[in-house]
Amino acid sequence: MKGEGFLTRNISALTRAMESILLSEDLARAPGLLQGLDARIKVVTFLLFIVTVGLAKSLPVLGGICLLVLALAFLSRIPLGFFLKRVMLFIPIFTAVIAIPALFITPGDSLVTIAGKTVITEQGARTAGLLVLRVVDSLSFGVLLMLTTPWTRLLGALRWLRLPSLFVAILSMTYRYIFLLLHTANNMFMARRSRTVGRLSGGENRRWLGRTLTTTLAKSHHLSEEIYLAMLSRGYRGEVLALDNLSLRRRDFFWGAFALVAASVLLWLNLQ
Amino acid sequence: MGYIFEARNLSYTYPGGIPALREVNLAIAPGERVALLGANGSGKSTLLKLLDGLIFPTSGEVFAFGKVISEKALKEGPFVQEFRRRVGLVFQDPDAQLFSPTVWDEVTFGPLQLQCSRDEVASRAMETMDLLGIGHLRERPPYRLSTGEKKKVALASVLSLRPEVLLLDEPTTGLDPRSQGNVIDFLMRWPSRGKTLVLSTQDLDMVDEVANRVLVLGEGHRIVADGKPEEFLSQTDFLLRTNLIHEHSHRHQEMVHRHRHLHEHQH
Numbered sequence: 001m002k003g004e005g006f007l008t009r010n011i012s013a014l015t016r017a018m019e020s021i022l023l024s025e026d027l028a029r030a031p032g033l034l035q036g037l038d039a040r041i042k043v044v045t046f047l048l049f050i051v052t053v054g055l056a057k058s059l060p061v062l063g064g065i066c067l068l069v070l071a072l073a074f075l076s077r078i079p080l081g082f083f084l085k086r087v088m089l090f091i092p093i094f095t096a097v098i099a100i101p102a103l104f105i106t107p108g109d110s111l112v113t114i115a116g117k118t119v120i121t122e123q124g125a126r127t128a129g130l131l132v133l134r135v136v137d138s139l140s141f142g143v144l145l146m147l148t149t150p151w152t153r154l155l156g157a158l159r160w161l162r163l164p165s166l167f168v169a170i171l172s173m174t175y176r177y178i179f180l181l182l183h184t185a186n187n188m189f190m191a192r193r194s195r196t197v198g199r200l201s202g203g204e205n206r207r208w209l210g211r212t213l214t215t216t217l218a219k220s221h222h223l224s225e226e227i228y229l230a231m232l233s234r235g236y237r238g239e240v241l242a243l244d245n246l247s248l249r250r251r252d253f254f255w256g257a258f259a260l261v262a263a264s265v266l267l268w269l270n271l272q
Numbered sequence: 273m274g275y276i277f278e279a280r281n282l283s284y285t286y287p288g289g290i291p292a293l294r295e296v297n298l299a300i301a302p303g304e305r306v307a308l309l310g311a312n313g314s315g316k317s318t319l320l321k322l323l324d325g326l327i328f329p330t331s332g333e334v335f336a337f338g339k340v341i342s343e344k345a346l347k348e349g350p351f352v353q354e355f356r357r358r359v360g361l362v363f364q365d366p367d368a369q370l371f372s373p374t375v376w377d378e379v380t381f382g383p384l385q386l387q388c389s390r391d392e393v394a395s396r397a398m399e400t401m402d403l404l405g406i407g408h409l410r411e412r413p414p415y416r417l418s419t420g421e422k423k424k425v426a427l428a429s430v431l432s433l434r435p436e437v438l439l440l441d442e443p444t445t446g447l448d449p450r451s452q453g454n455v456i457d458f459l460m461r462w463p464s465r466g467k468t469l470v471l472s473t474q475d476l477d478m479v480d481e482v483a484n485r486v487l488v489l490g491e492g493h494r495i496v497a498d499g500k501p502e503e504f505l506s507q508t509d510f511l512l513r514t515n516l517i518h519e520h521s522h523r524h525q526e527m528v529h530r531h532r533h534l535h536e537h538q539h
Contacts, residue, residue, distance in 0.1 A: 025413070152373040152413065172373045179415040180367055226368035229326045233363075234433065235356040235385030243380045243393055 014186045021179070023082075027147050032076035034148035039157035041252045042149055045259035046141045052263045053137040059126065061270045062133035068262070069140040076148050083147065087140045095135040099128035151175055156246050169240040173227070181220055188212050274338050275299045276437055276468050277323050281332035284318050292318040294493045295332070300470060302436075307479045307501065308472040310489030311515035316472035317364060319489070320439045323470065324361040357386050360435035364442045364472075366422035370414040375406065375425050378414070382433040400432040404458065420451030427458070438462070440471035444478060456481055476516060480505060490514055 028035060034042065049065070056062050073083045108123030146154070151172075158168050192208065200208075282296040293315040300306055310316045321327045322334055325341045334341045336355060346352045360382075363369040372378040379397040388396070401407045404424045409417065417425060423443065430438065443459070444452040452475075459469065459482040473479065479486060480501040488504065490496035496514060497504055504510060511517040 022416075025416075150411075152377065152411070155373055173371055176371060176373060176414060223365075223368060226363065226365060227371050229321065230361075230363050230369045231371065233324055233326055233356070233361045234382035234429065235353065237352075237385065240381075241384040242377055243384060243390060243397075 010189055014182050014189070017182060024147055025150065027078060028150045030077060032078070032148065034072060034076040034144065036251060037148075037255050038246060038248050038252045039149050039153035040160050040246055041248065041256050042145060043154070043157045043161065045256060046145045048259055048263050049141050050138050052266050053134055053141070055267060056134070056270050057130065058270050058272075059129055059133065061266055062130065062137055064269075065137045065266060066133065066140065069137065069144060073140075073144055073147075076144070078144070078147055083143065086143050086147075087136060091139055092132060092136050096128075096132050099131045102127045102131070153246070156242070159242060160246065165240050165242075177220075177223070177227075180223070181216065184219060185212075185216055188215070274302075275335070276302050276304075276337065277470075278335040279319075279322075279332065280335075282319075282322065282329050282334060283331045284315070284322060284327070285330045291493050293322075293489075296495055298487060298495060298498070300468065302468055303466055304485055305469040305483045306471070306485045306487060307483035308470060308487050308489065309474070309476075309479070309504075309514070309516055310472070311474070311491055314489040314491055315493045316489055317441050320361060320441050320470065320472055324359055324439055325355060326361070353386060356382075357433060358435055359437045359439065360430035360433050361439040362426050362430050362441060362443060364445060366419070366426040367414070369426040369429060370417075370422060373413060375401070375409045375412050375414075375417075375428075378425055378429045379432045382429060386433065396432045396434065400428045403431070404428050420447050420454070423447060423451065423455065427455075436466070437468040437470070440469070442472055442474070444473065444475050452478075474516065476505060476511075488514055488516070 053062065053065055056065070070080070073080060103120045103124040106121050106124035106127050108121035111122045111125055112120040149157075155168055155172050158171075159165065189212075192212075277298070277300040279296050279298045282293060283291075284293045285291050296315075296319065308316050308319065318327070322329060322341075323336070325334075325336070325346045328334075328341070328343050336359065339345060339351065341355075346355065370378055372381055376397065379400055380393050383393040383396050398407070401410065404427060406421065406424050406428060409421060409425065412421075414422065414425070423446075427440075427443070440459075443455050447455065456478045459471070459478075462469070469482070471482070483501055486497065486499060486501050486504055487495055488497035491514070497510070508517065512519065
């Protein structure tokens with residue numbers, strides 16, 4: 001039963017992963033404030049915001065940035081539940097776990113006392129809050145960029161930023177073929193389920209899993225050889241060139257100006 | 273008149289000693305439209321890869337445009353660029369061929385690698401996509417294409433090179449009837465003057481439509497026949513022997529009988 005549960009969980013996790021990626025692509029191509037902007041200006045301004053978050057030392061400023069991100073997500077028609085689930089799960093929770101000791105070990109003014117003894121200090125709570133909010137804000141900008149920019153335009157922006165073409169090509173191909181391999185793995189799990197009657201022992205399940213992993217690896221290796229040959233056949237000689245169709249419009253300049261002013265104001269508030 | 277391709281005593285063995293081709297001799301002249309027939313595993317795909325200079329013979333030689341195709345000749349220098357510009361191969365598995373993020377990137381990949389100007393690349397890509405009726409797929413990523421669309425994009429990605437020689441590995445395999453018809457219609461219109469076509473297939477329906485010469489690879493990995501399509505397509509014993517047609521039982525209401533299948537719809 002355990003093995004069956006494990007397989008079922010894997011099948012649904014793979015399917016969910018594919019659906020989620022496809023939904024993200026749909027959101028990135030839907031009309032909305034950020035979707036209408038050039039990918040390059042978005043990458044540059046979001047980097048500016050992330051740097052601002054890194055420099056911010058004030059909880060209200062970081063809270064304000066959090067509200068700004070939510071407003072941008074709302075104006076870009078990103079379902080807030082979908083967005084928050086991506087931003088609030090895992091990484092902020094793990095960060096909070098890391099930040100918890102700071103609550104108790106940072107010396108300072110008493111905030112929570114138990115039996116007359118200081119347990120949590122104001123400075124400790126502030127340090128932990130800063131860490132968690134910085135992670136939430138930075139992650140929010142990253143997720144928002146991914147959800148409002150089609151992957152291909154994002155790659156174009158990275159090329160424009162002069163990232164090594166090999167690096168961008170590897171990113172692009174990983175994203176391209178992860179779908180195919182997910183699909184293959186999903187089909188193998190399904191085929192296995194359709195032919196399984198009753199319970200199988202843990203050992204049998206592990207052996208099957210080992211064989212499946214080997215088959216997937218062999219398939220991906222064969223595919224990678226074919227891809228390389230297909231690239232050679234069309235003239236590839238070590239550098240992937242691309243014809244990006246990126247153009248700046250008036251709204252991009254407005255957005256750039258807004259981002260610059262907003263980041264400056266946030267940093268100025270931070271100094272007050 | 274020189275040959276486009278010439279193979280002399282060409283053999284290829286895969287690692288582990290698995291033979292793919294044995295002592296193959298052939299010559300293909302400019303403007304010929306050659307159908308390479310053979311059962312699964314007879315070596316058709318391997319031969320196309322050898323002709324495209326992607327793999328190299330275990331023994332024997334392959335010549336293209338009068339020059340020997342070797343690892344050294346295709347490593348660097350002006351010949352490799354010239355060769356890649358003149359010869360295009362459409363792979364059997366479109367997923368292997370469609371490695372770029374979008375259809376547009378895919379169709380522009382080849383001309384960009386061959387150092388065409390950006391204007392030239394854009395105009396070739398648009399023209400090729402219009403020719404195959406896939407302009408509306410321009411921004412689509414490959415994982416959002418149907419099999420038929422993938423095959424068309426794979427074809428477009430090679431046609432944008434404007435090759436003189438088009439090599440196609442099983443272009444209609446896995447396609448629905450309408451998509452098969454589209455590919456056959458396109459191949460009937462192509463090549464125009466002076467272009468050469470070599471396609472591997474098991475689809476005998478398309479052979480007399482698109483080819484004027486047939487090469488048959490037997491299950492022994494050797495060429496067992498070379499001639500005009502009409503010479504072979506009616507020889508059912510030969511086709512049965514080379515595993516290009518099959519014989520099996522049928523039920524027609526209460527009657528069960530056995531006969532050979534040459535064309536899927538003839539019966």
